Amino acid sequence: MESQLGLIEPSFSTRYSPWVREVLEELPHNFTISDPTISGHPIVFASPGFLKLSGFPRDQVIGNNGRIFQGPKTNRKTVMEIREAIREERAVQVTLWNYRKDGTPFWMLFQLSPVFSKEDGRVIHFIGVQVPILRKKRLTDDGAAAAWNEIVCGSCRREVCSDSLVDLGRVLALDTDTNCRGVEAEEPCEASDQEKQGAATAINNILFVLTHYSDSTGRLVCGKRFSSPAAGLINSSLNISLGRIKQSFVLIDPHLPNMPIVYASDAFLKLTGYDRHEVLGCNWRFLSGVGTDSSVLNQIQESIQVEQACTVCFLNYRKDKSTFWNLLHMSPVRNATGKIAYFVGVQMEEKCKSQGRHGLSPEIWQLSAVGAVKVAVRSLSMGASCSNSSDRFNTL
Numbered sequence: 001m002e003s004q005l006g007l008i009e010p011s012f013s014t015r016y017s018p019w020v021r022e023v024l025e026e027l028p029h030n031f032t033i034s035d036p037t038i039s040g041h042p043i044v045f046a047s048p049g050f051l052k053l054s055g056f057p058r059d060q061v062i063g064n065n066g067r068i069f070q071g072p073k074t075n076r077k078t079v080m081e082i083r084e085a086i087r088e089e090r091a092v093q094v095t096l097w098n099y100r101k102d103g104t105p106f107w108m109l110f111q112l113s114p115v116f117s118k119e120d121g122r123v124i125h126f127i128g129v130q131v132p133i134l135r136k137k138r139l140t141d142d143g144a145a146a147a148w149n150e151i152v153c154g155s156c157r158r159e160v161c162s163d164s165l166v167d168l169g170r171v172l173a174l175d176t177d178t179n180c181r182g183v184e185a186e187e188p189c190e191a192s193d194q195e196k197q198g199a200a201t202a203i204n205n206i207l208f209v210l211t212h213y214s215d216s217t218g219r220l221v222c223g224k225r226f227s228s229p230a231a232g233l234i235n236s237s238l239n240i241s242l243g244r245i246k247q248s249f250v251l252i253d254p255h256l257p258n259m260p261i262v263y264a265s266d267a268f269l270k271l272t273g274y275d276r277h278e279v280l281g282c283n284w285r286f287l288s289g290v291g292t293d294s295s296v297l298n299q300i301q302e303s304i305q306v307e308q309a310c311t312v313c314f315l316n317y318r319k320d321k322s323t324f325w326n327l328l329h330m331s332p333v334r335n336a337t338g339k340i341a342y343f344v345g346v347q348m349e350e351k352c353k354s355q356g357r358h359g360l361s362p363e364i365w366q367l368s369a370v371g372a373v374k375v376a377v378r379s380l381s382m383g384a385s386c387s388n389s390s391d392r393f394n395t396l
Helices: 003-013 020-026 048-054 076-088 144-156 162-176 193-215 236-245 264-272 294-305 348-353 362-394
Strands: 030-032 043-046 091-098 105-116 123-132 247-251 262-263 310-317 321-336 341-350
Touching: 003 043, 020 193, 030 193, 030 362, 048 123, 076 091, 076 105, 076 236, 091 162, 105 193, 123 193, 162 348, 236 262, 236 362, 247 264, 247 362, 294 310, 294 321, 321 348, 341 348, 341 362
Parallel strands: none
Antiparallel strands: 030 043, 030 123, 091 105, 105 123, 247 262, 247 341, 310 321, 321 341
8 A cells, every 4th residue: 555655745746737636626526536547547636525424534545445335225326337438537526425434424426527638538536526406305294204314315414323323223113114215325316407516616626727727737638528538558458467467577568659657557567666657658679688698588578479478587777776686477368359558567576486385486476467467458349349339230
Protein backbone atom coordinates (compact mmCIF):
# COMPACT_ATOMS: atom_id res chain seq x y z
CA MET A 1 0.00 0.00 0.00
CA GLU A 2 2.88 2.39 0.77
CA SER A 3 4.29 2.18 -2.75
CA GLN A 4 0.80 2.74 -4.14
CA LEU A 5 0.23 5.79 -1.95
CA GLY A 6 3.45 7.20 -3.37
CA LEU A 7 1.79 7.22 -6.80
CA ILE A 8 -1.36 9.03 -5.68
CA GLU A 9 0.14 12.48 -5.14
CA PRO A 10 1.81 12.51 -8.61
CA SER A 11 -1.55 11.47 -10.07
CA PHE A 12 -2.67 15.02 -9.36
CA SER A 13 0.53 17.05 -9.11
CA THR A 14 1.85 16.10 -12.57
CA ARG A 15 -1.45 16.87 -14.29
CA TYR A 16 -2.95 19.88 -12.46
CA SER A 17 -1.72 23.02 -10.72
CA PRO A 18 -1.21 22.90 -6.91
CA TRP A 19 -4.42 24.90 -6.37
CA VAL A 20 -6.75 22.26 -7.79
CA ARG A 21 -7.32 20.37 -4.53
CA GLU A 22 -8.30 23.52 -2.66
CA VAL A 23 -10.83 24.47 -5.34
CA LEU A 24 -12.27 20.96 -5.57
CA GLU A 25 -12.76 20.91 -1.80
CA GLU A 26 -14.88 24.06 -2.07
CA LEU A 27 -17.38 22.38 -4.39
CA PRO A 28 -20.62 21.35 -2.63
CA HIS A 29 -20.92 17.98 -4.40
CA ASN A 30 -20.34 14.46 -3.08
CA PHE A 31 -17.71 12.95 -5.36
CA THR A 32 -14.50 10.99 -5.72
CA ILE A 33 -11.80 10.96 -8.39
CA SER A 34 -10.00 7.70 -9.16
CA ASP A 35 -6.97 6.81 -11.26
CA PRO A 36 -7.30 3.72 -13.51
CA THR A 37 -3.59 3.81 -14.38
CA ILE A 38 -2.59 2.92 -10.78
CA SER A 39 -2.85 -0.65 -9.55
CA GLY A 40 -6.32 -1.35 -8.13
CA HIS A 41 -7.89 1.80 -9.64
CA PRO A 42 -7.66 3.69 -6.30
CA ILE A 43 -9.46 6.83 -5.24
CA VAL A 44 -7.02 9.76 -5.36
CA PHE A 45 -9.40 12.50 -4.22
CA ALA A 46 -12.54 12.52 -2.07
CA SER A 47 -14.63 15.63 -1.50
CA PRO A 48 -15.58 16.74 2.03
CA GLY A 49 -19.23 16.18 1.13
CA PHE A 50 -18.57 12.57 0.17
CA LEU A 51 -16.60 11.91 3.36
CA LYS A 52 -19.49 13.29 5.42
CA LEU A 53 -22.02 11.23 3.46
CA SER A 54 -20.08 7.96 3.80
CA GLY A 55 -18.75 8.47 7.32
CA PHE A 56 -15.27 7.33 6.27
CA PRO A 57 -12.20 9.39 7.21
CA ARG A 58 -10.07 10.56 4.33
CA ASP A 59 -7.15 8.23 5.08
CA GLN A 60 -9.44 5.19 4.78
CA VAL A 61 -10.77 6.32 1.39
CA ILE A 62 -7.66 7.56 -0.43
CA GLY A 63 -5.80 4.59 -1.88
CA ASN A 64 -8.84 2.29 -1.76
CA ASN A 65 -11.41 1.74 -4.49
CA GLY A 66 -15.19 1.85 -4.50
CA ARG A 67 -15.58 -1.71 -3.26
CA ILE A 68 -15.16 -0.54 0.35
CA PHE A 69 -18.62 1.11 0.12
CA GLN A 70 -20.36 -2.04 -1.12
CA GLY A 71 -21.99 -4.70 1.03
CA PRO A 72 -24.09 -7.87 0.98
CA LYS A 73 -27.15 -6.19 -0.52
CA THR A 74 -25.33 -4.22 -3.21
CA ASN A 75 -26.70 -5.32 -6.58
CA ARG A 76 -23.94 -7.23 -8.38
CA LYS A 77 -25.48 -6.60 -11.79
CA THR A 78 -25.24 -2.87 -11.17
CA VAL A 79 -21.60 -3.24 -10.12
CA MET A 80 -20.91 -5.17 -13.32
CA GLU A 81 -22.60 -2.40 -15.30
CA ILE A 82 -20.16 0.09 -13.77
CA ARG A 83 -17.19 -2.16 -14.50
CA GLU A 84 -18.31 -2.55 -18.10
CA ALA A 85 -18.47 1.24 -18.46
CA ILE A 86 -14.92 1.48 -17.11
CA ARG A 87 -13.78 -1.18 -19.57
CA GLU A 88 -15.38 0.73 -22.44
CA GLU A 89 -14.16 4.08 -21.07
CA ARG A 90 -17.59 5.73 -21.14
CA ALA A 91 -19.98 7.44 -18.74
CA VAL A 92 -22.71 5.59 -16.84
CA GLN A 93 -25.51 6.54 -14.44
CA VAL A 94 -27.05 3.96 -12.07
CA THR A 95 -28.80 3.71 -8.72
CA LEU A 96 -26.73 1.87 -6.15
CA TRP A 97 -27.27 0.48 -2.65
CA ASN A 98 -24.14 1.41 -0.69
CA TYR A 99 -23.02 1.29 2.92
CA ARG A 100 -21.62 3.87 5.29
CA LYS A 101 -18.69 3.16 7.58
CA ASP A 102 -21.06 2.33 10.44
CA GLY A 103 -22.82 -0.26 8.26
CA THR A 104 -26.01 1.66 7.57
CA PRO A 105 -27.17 1.33 3.96
CA PHE A 106 -28.45 4.08 1.69
CA TRP A 107 -29.65 4.48 -1.88
CA MET A 108 -27.74 6.83 -4.13
CA LEU A 109 -27.66 7.93 -7.73
CA PHE A 110 -24.14 7.22 -8.97
CA GLN A 111 -22.76 8.89 -12.10
CA LEU A 112 -19.32 7.93 -13.43
CA SER A 113 -17.57 9.95 -16.11
CA PRO A 114 -14.08 9.58 -17.66
CA VAL A 115 -11.54 12.40 -17.88
CA PHE A 116 -9.45 12.28 -21.06
CA SER A 117 -6.04 13.61 -21.96
CA LYS A 118 -6.58 16.18 -24.68
CA GLU A 119 -3.13 15.37 -26.05
CA ASP A 120 -3.43 11.64 -26.72
CA GLY A 121 -7.04 10.70 -25.89
CA ARG A 122 -6.29 8.26 -23.08
CA VAL A 123 -8.28 8.13 -19.85
CA ILE A 124 -6.54 9.99 -17.01
CA HIS A 125 -9.14 9.80 -14.24
CA PHE A 126 -12.72 8.80 -13.54
CA ILE A 127 -15.09 11.14 -11.67
CA GLY A 128 -17.70 9.42 -9.50
CA VAL A 129 -20.57 11.63 -8.28
CA GLN A 130 -22.90 10.35 -5.55
CA VAL A 131 -26.35 11.91 -5.07
CA PRO A 132 -28.44 10.51 -2.17
CA ILE A 133 -31.93 9.49 -3.27
CA LEU A 134 -34.35 11.16 -0.87
CA ARG A 135 -37.24 8.75 -1.10
CA LYS A 136 -38.12 5.19 -1.98
CA LYS A 137 -40.96 4.06 -4.22
CA ARG A 138 -44.08 3.31 -2.15
CA LEU A 139 -44.53 -0.45 -1.78
CA THR A 140 -47.87 -0.83 0.02
CA ASP A 141 -50.35 1.22 2.05
CA ASP A 142 -50.14 -0.85 5.22
CA GLY A 143 -47.73 1.29 7.18
CA ALA A 144 -44.84 -1.16 7.08
CA ALA A 145 -43.82 0.24 3.73
CA ALA A 146 -44.06 3.76 5.10
CA ALA A 147 -41.72 2.80 7.93
CA TRP A 148 -39.36 1.16 5.44
CA ASN A 149 -39.44 4.35 3.38
CA GLU A 150 -38.62 6.51 6.39
CA ILE A 151 -35.83 4.36 7.82
CA VAL A 152 -34.09 2.99 4.73
CA CYS A 153 -34.32 5.92 2.34
CA GLY A 154 -34.41 8.50 5.10
CA SER A 155 -30.86 7.43 5.91
CA CYS A 156 -29.85 9.40 2.84
CA ARG A 157 -30.93 12.55 4.69
CA ARG A 158 -29.57 11.77 8.16
CA GLU A 159 -27.34 9.38 10.00
CA VAL A 160 -29.25 6.38 11.36
CA CYS A 161 -28.79 6.09 15.12
CA SER A 162 -28.60 2.77 16.98
CA ASP A 163 -32.30 2.98 17.96
CA SER A 164 -33.23 3.35 14.30
CA LEU A 165 -31.27 0.20 13.51
CA VAL A 166 -33.43 -1.64 16.02
CA ASP A 167 -36.49 -0.16 14.33
CA LEU A 168 -35.16 -1.24 10.97
CA GLY A 169 -34.93 -4.83 12.16
CA ARG A 170 -38.51 -4.62 13.46
CA VAL A 171 -39.79 -3.25 10.15
CA LEU A 172 -37.94 -5.91 8.19
CA ALA A 173 -39.63 -8.52 10.34
CA LEU A 174 -43.01 -6.89 9.75
CA ASP A 175 -42.30 -6.83 6.05
CA THR A 176 -42.09 -10.61 5.87
CA ASP A 177 -45.62 -10.89 7.32
CA THR A 178 -47.31 -8.40 5.02
CA ASN A 179 -48.01 -8.18 1.33
CA CYS A 180 -44.55 -6.55 0.99
CA ARG A 181 -43.14 -10.09 1.10
CA GLY A 182 -40.56 -10.74 -1.58
CA VAL A 183 -39.31 -7.16 -1.88
CA GLU A 184 -35.52 -7.12 -1.39
CA ALA A 185 -33.23 -4.31 -0.31
CA GLU A 186 -31.53 -4.17 -3.67
CA GLU A 187 -34.72 -3.23 -5.57
CA PRO A 188 -33.66 0.02 -7.22
CA CYS A 189 -34.88 3.39 -6.03
CA GLU A 190 -36.03 5.71 -8.78
CA ALA A 191 -34.08 8.96 -8.84
CA SER A 192 -35.99 12.11 -9.69
CA ASP A 193 -35.21 14.29 -12.69
CA GLN A 194 -33.90 16.91 -10.26
CA GLU A 195 -31.46 14.40 -8.75
CA LYS A 196 -30.30 13.27 -12.19
CA GLN A 197 -29.79 16.87 -13.24
CA GLY A 198 -27.87 17.50 -10.02
CA ALA A 199 -25.48 14.66 -10.84
CA ALA A 200 -24.93 15.99 -14.37
CA THR A 201 -24.32 19.51 -13.03
CA ALA A 202 -21.78 18.17 -10.54
CA ILE A 203 -19.87 16.35 -13.31
CA ASN A 204 -19.77 19.53 -15.40
CA ASN A 205 -18.55 21.65 -12.46
CA ILE A 206 -15.79 19.18 -11.56
CA LEU A 207 -14.69 18.86 -15.18
CA PHE A 208 -14.55 22.66 -15.46
CA VAL A 209 -12.18 22.82 -12.47
CA LEU A 210 -9.95 20.00 -13.75
CA THR A 211 -9.82 21.49 -17.23
CA HIS A 212 -8.98 24.95 -15.94
CA TYR A 213 -6.22 23.79 -13.60
CA SER A 214 -4.67 21.46 -16.17
CA ASP A 215 -4.10 24.44 -18.46
CA SER A 216 -1.28 25.84 -16.34
CA THR A 217 0.69 22.58 -16.51
CA GLY A 218 0.28 22.26 -20.28
CA ARG A 219 -1.22 18.78 -19.86
CA LEU A 220 -4.81 19.56 -20.79
CA VAL A 221 -7.72 17.30 -19.88
CA CYS A 222 -11.30 17.29 -21.14
CA GLY A 223 -14.59 15.46 -20.70
CA LYS A 224 -14.78 14.19 -24.28
CA ARG A 225 -12.29 12.26 -26.35
CA PHE A 226 -11.33 14.59 -29.20
CA SER A 227 -8.71 12.22 -30.59
CA SER A 228 -8.27 8.49 -30.73
CA PRO A 229 -5.95 7.02 -28.10
CA ALA A 230 -2.36 7.25 -29.26
CA ALA A 231 -0.93 4.12 -30.81
CA GLY A 232 0.43 1.73 -28.21
CA LEU A 233 -1.67 2.98 -25.30
CA ILE A 234 -3.64 0.27 -23.52
CA ASN A 235 -7.09 1.04 -22.24
CA SER A 236 -7.99 1.63 -18.60
CA SER A 237 -9.65 -1.76 -18.14
CA LEU A 238 -6.49 -3.65 -19.11
CA ASN A 239 -4.51 -1.22 -16.94
CA ILE A 240 -6.65 -2.20 -13.96
CA SER A 241 -6.33 -5.94 -14.63
CA LEU A 242 -2.56 -5.75 -15.06
CA GLY A 243 -2.29 -3.63 -11.91
CA ARG A 244 -3.38 -6.62 -9.81
CA ILE A 245 -0.24 -8.54 -10.82
CA LYS A 246 2.46 -8.07 -8.19
CA GLN A 247 5.57 -9.13 -10.13
CA SER A 248 7.99 -6.81 -11.92
CA PHE A 249 7.12 -6.79 -15.62
CA VAL A 250 6.65 -4.66 -18.71
CA LEU A 251 4.35 -5.08 -21.71
CA ILE A 252 5.85 -4.44 -25.15
CA ASP A 253 3.94 -3.78 -28.38
CA PRO A 254 5.83 -5.54 -31.21
CA HIS A 255 3.57 -4.02 -33.87
CA LEU A 256 4.81 -0.47 -33.32
CA PRO A 257 8.08 1.07 -34.51
CA ASN A 258 10.92 0.49 -32.03
CA MET A 259 8.68 -1.92 -30.04
CA PRO A 260 7.87 0.49 -27.17
CA ILE A 261 6.89 -0.40 -23.62
CA VAL A 262 3.14 0.27 -23.21
CA TYR A 263 2.76 -0.87 -19.59
CA ALA A 264 5.11 -1.05 -16.60
CA SER A 265 4.12 -2.61 -13.28
CA ASP A 266 4.59 -0.90 -9.92
CA ALA A 267 7.18 -3.54 -8.97
CA PHE A 268 9.18 -2.74 -12.12
CA LEU A 269 9.19 0.96 -11.23
CA LYS A 270 10.38 0.12 -7.72
CA LEU A 271 13.12 -2.16 -9.05
CA THR A 272 14.48 0.34 -11.58
CA GLY A 273 13.79 3.67 -9.85
CA TYR A 274 12.01 5.18 -12.86
CA ASP A 275 8.64 6.93 -12.86
CA ARG A 276 5.98 5.46 -15.11
CA HIS A 277 5.96 8.35 -17.57
CA GLU A 278 9.71 7.90 -18.02
CA VAL A 279 9.26 4.25 -19.02
CA LEU A 280 6.21 4.26 -21.30
CA GLY A 281 7.20 4.66 -24.93
CA CYS A 282 10.79 3.56 -24.37
CA ASN A 283 12.31 0.61 -26.19
CA TRP A 284 12.74 -2.52 -24.06
CA ARG A 285 16.54 -2.07 -24.24
CA PHE A 286 16.49 1.19 -22.28
CA LEU A 287 17.91 -0.44 -19.11
CA SER A 288 21.04 -1.46 -20.99
CA GLY A 289 24.38 0.27 -20.59
CA VAL A 290 28.06 0.02 -21.38
CA GLY A 291 28.45 -3.20 -19.40
CA THR A 292 25.46 -4.98 -20.98
CA ASP A 293 26.33 -7.99 -23.13
CA SER A 294 25.13 -7.16 -26.66
CA SER A 295 24.88 -10.86 -27.56
CA VAL A 296 22.16 -11.27 -24.93
CA LEU A 297 20.24 -8.35 -26.43
CA ASN A 298 20.50 -10.04 -29.83
CA GLN A 299 19.20 -13.27 -28.32
CA ILE A 300 16.14 -11.45 -26.94
CA GLN A 301 15.55 -9.72 -30.28
CA GLU A 302 15.72 -13.03 -32.15
CA SER A 303 13.22 -14.65 -29.78
CA ILE A 304 10.79 -11.79 -30.44
CA GLN A 305 11.20 -12.15 -34.19
CA VAL A 306 10.50 -15.90 -34.12
CA GLU A 307 7.70 -15.38 -31.57
CA GLN A 308 9.25 -17.64 -28.96
CA ALA A 309 9.85 -17.30 -25.23
CA CYS A 310 13.35 -16.96 -23.82
CA THR A 311 15.04 -16.58 -20.43
CA VAL A 312 18.34 -14.70 -20.00
CA CYS A 313 20.40 -13.07 -17.26
CA PHE A 314 22.25 -9.86 -18.07
CA LEU A 315 23.54 -6.63 -16.56
CA ASN A 316 21.06 -3.73 -16.41
CA TYR A 317 21.15 -0.18 -15.08
CA ARG A 318 18.73 1.63 -12.76
CA LYS A 319 17.81 5.29 -13.08
CA ASP A 320 20.52 6.21 -10.53
CA LYS A 321 23.07 4.36 -12.72
CA SER A 322 23.54 1.54 -10.21
CA THR A 323 23.69 -1.91 -11.79
CA PHE A 324 21.87 -5.16 -11.14
CA TRP A 325 21.77 -8.59 -12.73
CA ASN A 326 18.38 -9.00 -14.37
CA LEU A 327 16.93 -12.50 -14.71
CA LEU A 328 14.52 -11.79 -17.56
CA HIS A 329 11.83 -14.04 -18.99
CA MET A 330 10.34 -12.77 -22.26
CA SER A 331 7.22 -14.39 -23.69
CA PRO A 332 4.64 -13.65 -26.43
CA VAL A 333 1.07 -12.82 -25.36
CA ARG A 334 -1.74 -13.75 -27.72
CA ASN A 335 -5.24 -12.32 -27.83
CA ALA A 336 -8.48 -14.29 -28.03
CA THR A 337 -8.03 -14.84 -31.78
CA GLY A 338 -4.58 -16.37 -31.32
CA LYS A 339 -2.66 -13.44 -32.76
CA ILE A 340 0.28 -11.98 -30.87
CA ALA A 341 -0.83 -8.77 -29.17
CA TYR A 342 2.18 -8.08 -26.93
CA PHE A 343 5.37 -9.46 -25.45
CA VAL A 344 5.71 -9.55 -21.68
CA GLY A 345 9.08 -9.24 -19.99
CA VAL A 346 9.19 -10.39 -16.35
CA GLN A 347 12.23 -9.26 -14.36
CA MET A 348 13.80 -10.66 -11.21
CA GLU A 349 16.97 -9.33 -9.64
CA GLU A 350 19.53 -12.14 -9.63
CA LYS A 351 20.46 -11.64 -5.96
CA CYS A 352 16.79 -12.28 -5.03
CA LYS A 353 16.74 -15.55 -6.96
CA SER A 354 17.86 -17.69 -4.03
CA GLN A 355 15.47 -15.99 -1.60
CA GLY A 356 12.37 -17.39 -3.28
CA ARG A 357 8.98 -15.77 -3.59
CA HIS A 358 6.24 -17.23 -1.40
CA GLY A 359 8.06 -20.55 -1.62
CA LEU A 360 8.03 -20.57 -5.44
CA SER A 361 11.05 -21.09 -7.64
CA PRO A 362 12.10 -18.12 -9.83
CA GLU A 363 10.83 -19.95 -12.92
CA ILE A 364 7.39 -20.59 -11.45
CA TRP A 365 7.24 -17.05 -10.04
CA GLN A 366 7.92 -15.56 -13.47
CA LEU A 367 5.65 -17.98 -15.36
CA SER A 368 2.78 -17.18 -12.99
CA ALA A 369 3.12 -13.52 -13.98
CA VAL A 370 3.14 -14.45 -17.67
CA GLY A 371 0.00 -16.53 -17.18
CA ALA A 372 -1.79 -13.69 -15.37
CA VAL A 373 -0.92 -11.24 -18.16
CA LYS A 374 -2.18 -13.67 -20.81
CA VAL A 375 -5.48 -14.11 -18.96
CA ALA A 376 -5.94 -10.33 -18.68
CA VAL A 377 -5.24 -9.70 -22.38
CA ARG A 378 -7.42 -12.57 -23.62
CA SER A 379 -10.29 -11.69 -21.31
CA LEU A 380 -10.27 -8.11 -22.55
CA SER A 381 -10.19 -9.08 -26.22
CA MET A 382 -12.98 -11.63 -25.67
CA GLY A 383 -15.08 -8.98 -23.91
CA ALA A 384 -14.52 -6.50 -26.72
CA SER A 385 -15.45 -9.14 -29.28
CA CYS A 386 -18.67 -9.93 -27.44
CA SER A 387 -19.55 -6.22 -27.18
CA ASN A 388 -18.97 -5.70 -30.90
CA SER A 389 -21.09 -8.73 -31.75
CA SER A 390 -23.87 -7.44 -29.53
CA ASP A 391 -23.71 -4.00 -31.16
CA ARG A 392 -23.95 -5.54 -34.61
CA PHE A 393 -26.89 -7.65 -33.52
CA ASN A 394 -28.71 -4.65 -32.10
CA THR A 395 -28.38 -2.76 -35.38
CA LEU A 396 -30.07 -5.55 -37.37
